[in-house]
Amino acid sequence: MRETKAVDQRSKWELRRDVLAVRARLSPNDLLAHAQALTRRVLELPELTSATSVAAYVSVGTEPGTGPLLDALRHRGVHLLLPVLRPDNDLDWAEYEGSHALAPAGRGLLEPSGARLGPDAVTQADAVLLPGLAVDARGLRLGRGAGCYDRVLTRLATARREPARAVLLYDTELVERVPSEEHDRAVGLAVTPGAVHRFGAEES
Ligand SMILES: Nc1nc2c(c(=O)[nH]1)N(C=O)[C@@H](CNc1ccc(C(=O)N[C@@H](CCC(=O)O)C(=O)O)cc1)CN2
Ligand SMILES: Nc1ncnc2c1ncn2[C@@H]1O[C@H](COP(=O)(O)OP(=O)(O)OP(=O)(O)O)[C@@H](O)[C@H]1O
Numbered sequence: 001m002r003e004t005k006a007v008d009q010r011s012k013w014e015l016r017r018d019v020l021a022v023r024a025r026l027s028p029n030d031l032l033a034h035a036q037a038l039t040r041r042v043l044e045l046p047e048l049t050s051a052t053s054v055a056a057y058v059s060v061g062t063e064p065g066t067g068p069l070l071d072a073l074r075h076r077g078v079h080l081l082l083p084v085l086r087p088d089n090d091l092d093w094a095e096y097e098g099s100h101a102l103a104p105a106g107r108g109l110l111e112p113s114g115a116r117l118g119p120d121a122v123t124q125a126d127a128v129l130l131p132g133l134a135v136d137a138r139g140l141r142l143g144r145g146a147g148c149y150d151r152v153l154t155r156l157a158t159a160r161r162e163p164a165r166a167v168l169l170y171d172t173e174l175v176e177r178v179p180s181e182e183h184d185r186a187v188g189l190a191v192t193p194g195a196v197h198r199f200g201a202e203e204s
Pocket of ligand 1: 057058059060061063083084085091107108109131132143144146148149
């Protein structure tokens, strides 16, 4: 049991390293083109066209770009929540009030400067957009390893909330299997610049 855990941790670490190495090779032009394509696909999702409140995040570095998406959703009148990383790796939330109201935070993140609404604020969202490094055919995702979004998914389940949950990735980050642990919970969707993937119960 202990040994299996150690093997899983190692394979998670290796997959994270490989994905980040591929991302590091993206040019500024690639990043822009992918962000635009991703924005189009997310905006077209029926789950998003009907949403009045969406929990999203501000992409940084070589992550699939969410900047244009945040502004388009805000323009639609959507109430947008953005995460604020707490010292215990849980996420607090604050409203997106435009790019001028984002401030540099720890770990290279950009966070909203407005009032903190508390970790439970995410349970009020109609849709949650999650960062990630890979997702598999079961909808299980691999994140950066702090467990922030594992906690979010647990919090939604505890509150018996089932908002649409979509992880935003590049096309190459859909894999057959990610190493998973008992605390991992599946998401229903993965959106990449090239496609929308639906998993499990949300499959159509
Ligand atoms: N843009 C964005 N915002 C986000 C996340 C994310 O993945 N991306 N998060 C997702 O949970 C939460 C913040 N959690 C984080 C947890 C760990 C690290 C981290 O390990 N950073 C590295 C440096 C960044 C890198 O990987 O290049 C570090 O500090 O060593 C970053 C964010 C909420 N906001
Ligand atoms: N619901 C939870 N509550 C508290 N801690 C949790 C929860 N889920 C996972 N964790 C802890 O978070 C740590 C990292 O988990 P894991 O490797 O699955 O992260 P990840 O999915 O890659 O990252 P993230 O969720 O931040 O994107 C683990 O040590 C785990 O114990």
